[in-house]
Amino acid sequence: MIVQVALGARAYPIHIQAGLLGNAAPVLGPFVRGNRLVVVTDSQVAALYLDRLSAGLSGVLIEPIILPPGEATKDWVHLQLVVERLLTLGVERSDAVVALGGGVIGDLTGFACSILRRGCRFVQVPTTLLAQVDSSVGGKTAINAAAGKNLVGAFHQPAAVLIDPQVLATLPARELRAGYAEVVKYGLINDADFFAWCEANGAAVLAGDTAAQTYAIAHGCKAKAAVVAADERETDDIRALLNLGHTFGHAFEAAAGFSDRLLHGEAVALGMALAHRFSAHRGLCSAEDAARVDAHLAASGFEIHPAVLGLATNAADLIHHMRQDKKMSGGTLPFILSRRLGESFVARDVPLGAVEAFLADELADVKRP
Ligand code: NAD
Numbered sequence: 001m002i003v004q005v006a007l008g009a010r011a012y013p014i015h016i017q018a019g020l021l022g023n024a025a026p027v028l029g030p031f032v033r034g035n036r037l038v039v040v041t042d043s044q045v046a047a048l049y050l051d052r053l054s055a056g057l058s059g060v061l062i063e064p065i066i067l068p069p070g071e072a073t074k075d076w077v078h079l080q081l082v083v084e085r086l087l088t089l090g091v092e093r094s095d096a097v098v099a100l101g102g103g104v105i106g107d108l109t110g111f112a113c114s115i116l117r118r119g120c121r122f123v124q125v126p127t128t129l130l131a132q133v134d135s136s137v138g139g140k141t142a143i144n145a146a147a148g149k150n151l152v153g154a155f156h157q158p159a160a161v162l163i164d165p166q167v168l169a170t171l172p173a174r175e176l177r178a179g180y181a182e183v184v185k186y187g188l189i190n191d192a193d194f195f196a197w198c199e200a201n202g203a204a205v206l207a208g209d210t211a212a213q214t215y216a217i218a219h220g221c222k223a224k225a226a227v228v229a230a231d232e233r234e235t236d237d238i239r240a241l242l243n244l245g246h247t248f249g250h251a252f253e254a255a256a257g258f259s260d261r262l263l264h265g266e267a268v269a270l271g272m273a274l275a276h277r278f279s280a281h282r283g284l285c286s287a288e289d290a291a292r293v294d295a296h297l298a299a300s301g302f303e304i305h306p307a308v309l310g311l312a313t314n315a316a317d318l319i320h321h322m323r324q325d326k327k328m329s330g331g332t333l334p335f336i337l338s339r340r341l342g343e344s345f346v347a348r349d350v351p352l353g354a355v356e357a358f359l360a361d362e363l364a365d366v367k368r369p
């Protein structure tokens with residue numbers, strides 16, 4: 001199946017099909033130059049999938065750039081390494097570099113390609129669920145700086161995206177679940193029917209059912225493509241809705257020191273639960289809607305009660321982390337809240353004091369199932 005990202009001259013296709021990685025010639029063939037394809041990846045993904053990619057591209061020399069796995073790779077050092085290596089390999093503006101891996105490889109490679117000779121093309125081949133439904137589509141690329149995550153980057157759309165759901169078979173269960181939070185997010189933003197699909201099929205997605213995973217990925221890509229086509233650079237409120245759960249979640253990620261204690265998707269799930277409970281608390285959505293969100297996230301294995309995480313933090317500390325957000329303006333932050341299940345909106349008038357009081361209550365209340 002092909003999902004189009006409708007961006008005029010920068011439009012591109014997302015190809016989604018089980019088994020595609022080993023049969024990539026029809027998609028990647030047009031990007032091969034001089035029988036060669038440069039592929040940036042990490043060592044874990046390389047060991048699992050570089051041969052499979054190569055096998056389907058007979059006669060093509062794969063030139064791999066293999067980086068260490070992990071968030072720490074998204075830094076200046078590895079950016080420089082990739083850019084210098086691409087220059088040494090003689091990659092030209094009209095060439096396309098393949099990013100094979102999770103969001104770390106996609107973000108770093110995309111940014112390197114945005115600055116190489118003032119911009120060369122690249123193709124995203126995402127191998128985590130998070131990257132397949134979120135980071136590989138939309139053209140946000142970045143590295144981390146000492147001052148914070150994703151602070152140095154560019155908008156640079158890929159020339160194509162190739163997604164093979166079968167690669168999720170080797171993804172650790174915890175990483176798969178973390179990516180699933182971003183799937184559920186699309187239902188909660190503006191699609192109550194898709195949230196109901198998640199309630200019925202989320203367990204199959206998490207259990208490795210390829211058909212359910214393929215449906216979830218295709219739906220996520222369609223939803224993200226629609227948002228990106230309507231608001232490529234987050235200038236309206238449309239793309240901002242994708243931040244549902246992220247403002248609350250980011251504060252907990254920061255409190256956990258961006259460590260393995262709390263993966264990004266786990267923080268987003270917690271954040272989405274909190275955004276709905278806060279919305280109910282302010283009389284914006286019903287308590288029943290918030291409880292339904294809680295129930296599905298908890299059934300999917302997410303921790304939805306911050307007190308249970310046992311992080312050394314408090315409400316004031318969390319608000320301090322929120323204040324570092326790039327979106328701070330006029331002393332407060334836009335919060336993505338809910339009117340009812342599947343109807344999120346951007347609220348710009350939320351006093352941070354109200355958020356702090358809410359978080360203090362949440363942290364004092366150790367709920368266990
Ligand atoms: P990741 O890239 O670190 O991958 C997670 C781990 O899984 C890595 O150790 C990797 O080696 C391994 N892995 C990848 N594919 C595998 C597979 N098929 N089988 C086995 N192991 C595999 O993490 P991620 O969650 O994919 O991405 C997180 C990054 O994405 C963050 O840096 C975040 O900022 C970024 N992000 C960007 C956007 C965007 O719009 N650009 C959106 C969301 C997140």
Ligand code: MG
Pocket residue numbers: 134182246264268
């Ligand atoms: Mg996210």
